[in-house]
Amino acid sequence: MNGGQDLGGKHGLGPINPEANEPVFHGEWEERVFALTVAMGFCGEWNIDAARFARENRDPADYIKASYYHVWLYGLLALLRERELLLDGELESGVAQETRPAKNQPKAEEVLSKLKLGGSCxxxxxxxxxxxxxxxxxxxxxxxxxxxxxxxxxxxxxxxxxxxxxxxxxxxxxxxxxxxxxxxxxxxxxxxxxxxxxxxxxxxxxxxxxxxxxxxxx
Amino acid sequence: MSHDHSHEEGSALSDTALRVKALESLLVEKGYVDPAALDQLIDIYENKVGPRNGAAVIARAWVDPEFKVRLLEDATNCIKEFGFEGRQGEHMEVKENTPQIHNMVVCTLCSCYPWPVLGLPPVWYKAAPYRSRAVSEPRAVLGEFGVKLGDDVEVRVWDSTAELRYLILPMRPENTEDLSEEELALLVSRDSMIGTGIALTEAPS
Structure with missing residues (x-):
């Protein structure tokens, strides 16, 4: 899609501004969004290309202004809703309704081997x-x-x-x-x-x- | 740890943090994710996988010409010899910087980056300024990183549009003949392996 993600050659976005001694995550919520995204990816409910589309398929102005883990959070919520693993109102109320089981639910002891295996395309x-x-x-x-x-x-x-x-x-x-x-x-x-x-x-x-x-x- | 990087507002941050907590609780309650698996994922990428991995590969290539030849031909398997493999490094390519050719890596469409050798990408790599400008004005971008190249040096930008992941082999600094492989690895900065920097001449203190 000709969306906000397709940034090559765009002007007006400013200097690079690298952060000295940058931490891997800026705050706990970024850690959790990262881990939730990777862990839910292991479930096999979607694929990497569908995940990329879920992140970019939005108002381009919002995409460009969002920090990257905000983009990931947006994409994760879109995928969960699309697959009916998260239902309307659940996030707002904090009350879980009954949903179907996910295809695969990896355990902590499987994480390292799944990462090492990767997902060759x-x-x-x-x-x-x-x-x-x-x-x-x-x-x-x-x-x-x-x-x-x-x-x-x-x-x-x-x-x-x-x-x-x-x-x-x-x-x-x-x-x-x-x-x-x-x-x-x-x-x-x-x-x-x-x-x-x-x-x-x-x-x-x-x-x-x-x-x-x-x-x-x- | 700084919470105020340029994309964030204080109030938005706390809203987001609350939302993420609520989401995690729901997904745990539904049995979709194991909180211990989440902790482990964070620990791996915060503490175990990072640019020191890539630096070990580069230092080996600097001291072992036979390894360097193999690395440039079959990066995935050579990197696997160090135990660095898997997610976002399934198909590795190494590009060598020389006095005539300077390579650098970007992902204009998202944030593709070789996780097993460099860890997770820094914010600037994923942000709009780098992704927009690296392909159209790489020399200006390099200048912002303090790298000045003459017009006689060809700049090659690798836009990671598919599942191949790129690692740059920076030039070995001069006067390092006496250093061990381990000492050389300390000169290999993350940015030198993205191609937005060059190798250091002294180990960071």
């Missing part, structure tokens, strides 16, 4: 890749209202394939629960002046990881 290759290293491609100019990992700043721009990375779960489909639909994913290099025109900084380029359905041969 690489799948068996199917078919041959359409593009090879060195091929010139143009990113499609598309504007899906649902989740995509094709940033607006690359659409219609031409770059060169620098690596073929195998078949990965296709987020645009997975986020909608339409299935994993694995597609070849490529590393593509775009020159700065192709992306930003004469306003580009000298001698700079951006590499992106892009799924085959995002690309046309140039």
């Amino acid at each position: 690489l799948r068996e290759t199917s078919g041959v890749p359409e593009f090879s290293v060195g091929d010139k491609i143009t990113a499609k100019n598309i504007s899906p209202k649902t989740h995509t990992r094709l940033p607006a700043y690359t659409r219609g721009k031409t770059g060169i394939v620098s690596a073929v990375n195998g078949c990965f779960v296709f987020p645009d489909s997975n986020a909608q629960f339409y299935g994993e639909d694995p597609k070849y994913c490529y590393s593509v290099r775009f020159e700065g002046n192709e992306l930003w025109g004469p306003d580009a900084e000298p001698n700079s380029c951006v590499y992106l990881d892009m799924w085959e359905p995002y690309l046309d041969r140039a």
Whole structure:
């Protein structure tokens, strides 16, 4: 979606302002939002792409102004409500109503092994890749209202394939629960002046990881 | 611990904290989450996983040329040899900085970051200014981090748009031939592995 999350190349957002000696979390609520999000993710009620869509699918002004754990909290609440694991009024009243069990409820002793295992999105290759290293491609100019990992700043721009990375779960489909639909994913290099025109900084380029359905041969 | 970073208002913070407490109570009562599992998740990312992991990998690459070659070719498995693996590091790529090429990493669409080697990302990495500007004006961004590069140095920005996660191999500082691998690891800052910094010349006190 062309939402607040698609930030590449936007202006007016100010300096970076890194915080010296920054703690991992700023306050206990951030710790809890982080842990609740990861723990509920283990339940298998949704996938990483659906979680990303839940975070970005909102008023772009609100997204941009929110701190990152506020974004995570918003996304977690949206997913819980969508899956009917949290019902209207529960959060406000603090009174739990009866809801169905979640698919999987990990215990403390399983946390470390689940983290170590991770969740690979690489799948068996199917078919041959359409593009090879060195091929010139143009990113499609598309504007899906649902989740995509094709940033607006690359659409219609031409770059060169620098690596073929195998078949990965296709987020645009997975986020909608339409299935994993694995597609070849490529590393593509775009020159700065192709992306930003004469306003580009000298001698700079951006590499992106892009799924085959995002690309046309140039 | 500071509660007043730039995105927060005091009143909003307390509202949020109350809301999160209420949410946790509900999810525990429903049996969806185990509070001990939550505590463990926090402990792991607050105390056990962080940029010291990545620094150990980088220091090894500085002292062991054979390891460096393997690391650049098969980062995931080389990093696994240290026990660093799994969530948000399933598919690792290492990019080497040289006098001619400077690499840096961003995620313009969210906050993708190699957790097993760097821990959780700092606020600035996840915030709008870095995510918007790193791709369009990387040299200006680097300048804000105190890194000045000549126009002859090619700047390569890696926008983490898929499930590959990037770790930068910074240049080894000069005059460090006498240092051990452990001593070298102390020179590897988090930012040098994101590419927004360079390796330190002295270990932090």
